[in-house]
Amino acid sequence: MDAKQRASLQRRFATHLQGLLPQWPLSAPLLVAVSAGVDSSALLHLLRLCYPGPLQAAHFDHALRPCAKQDLAHVQQQCAQYAIPLHVGHWLPPAQKANLAAQARQARYRFLAQTAYGLKAPFIGIAHHQEDQAETLLERLLLRGAGLKGLSGMRPLAPLPMAEFAQVQLLRPLLPFSKKELTSWLQGEQITWREDPSNQDLRYTRNHIRHRLLPSLNALGVGEAIPQRLAETALHLQQADAALQWMVVQLAQQLPIEPYQENGLQLPLQPFAELPAELRARLLDHMLHTLVGITAVGQRAKENLWHHLSLPAKRWQMRMQGVAVTRVEQRLLVQPVLRAPGKRGETNH
CATH class of the missing domain: 3.40.50.620 (HUPs)
Structure with a gap:
């Protein structure tokens, strides 16, 4: 050269x-x-x-x-x-x-x-x-x-x-x-x-x-x-990924995602469940990052949540990666929890 x-x-x-x-x-x-x-x-x-x-x-x-x-x-x-x-x-x-x-x-x-x-x-x-x-x-x-x-x-x-x-x-x-x-x-x-x-x-x-x-x-x-x-x-x-992340920020405002009690978040169930899988997963990552600093939720934990969203039960709770996700009628509540040993992925109906 x-x-x-x-x-x-x-x-x-x-x-x-x-x-x-x-x-x-x-x-x-x-x-x-x-x-x-x-x-x-x-x-x-x-x-x-x-x-x-x-x-x-x-x-x-x-x-x-x-x-x-x-x-x-x-x-x-x-x-x-x-x-x-x-x-x-x-x-x-x-x-x-x-x-x-x-x-x-x-x-x-x-x-x-x-x-x-x-x-x-x-x-x-x-x-x-x-x-x-x-x-x-x-x-x-x-x-x-x-x-x-x-x-x-x-x-x-x-x-x-x-x-x-x-x-x-x-x-x-x-x-x-x-x-x-x-x-x-x-x-x-x-x-x-x-x-x-x-x-x-x-x-x-x-x-x-x-x-x-x-x-x-x-x-x-x-x-x-x-x-x-x-x-x-x-x-x-990377540019496509950035566009999706931008869309997630807009969705968080439109659904809307709102504070719940002192340290949690809540959102309407149906609009969240109807989102395309990729946007739903990214919105979940966005919420958990906001609450407990997790940058990405594992695929198995996401699939477990998608399964629960398809259940007819209107009240259930599951835990994943430091948070509790609770369905109460037509709302989802997401709150940080102290994870006890052996309780990962625990579900209560």
């Missing part, structure tokens, strides 16, 4: 970043997660050049790879060279190895969240790019049978999945950019990075999608456009 192409990429990044942030310019610090790999190295240096506020970096050592010390040393050298403050976290892997990757990911995000909270940083920069988005869509489509929200992939701006840090958002400004162009930009800028050997391990689902499935799709004859097209599909689905 020559100097003109690198300048063009940098301008594209700056324009995209400015469009993502609700207020521009920002004076608050931005925390960027840096692993030493090509993706996070590109994000660190693009933010260094384009972000108008103070930039700080964070590196988390999972203690799972033999090259962890070298990765940390590389990040320290890069940050010191450009006077970027660096925060380092360490993790002691548990003796119980079940779901180790998920535990490590949760520990990393908790460290990032705590660091951002301490800095009063509203955003954490994460280096997911176009291929990551394509892999996310394929994984959720083929292995999880995800619905619209899941197939929308990763959002460029999303709240942390931790209630205590809800004011901190994940910022993913590299989603429109391919790994190939980010790598070429770093090479042209003569910026080094470190390779993660685990990215070649086909025991991990993501690596199998990256190294086996995507290349086989490229054999269809569209070449490297496959990740771009999948990322564009995810963006279209």
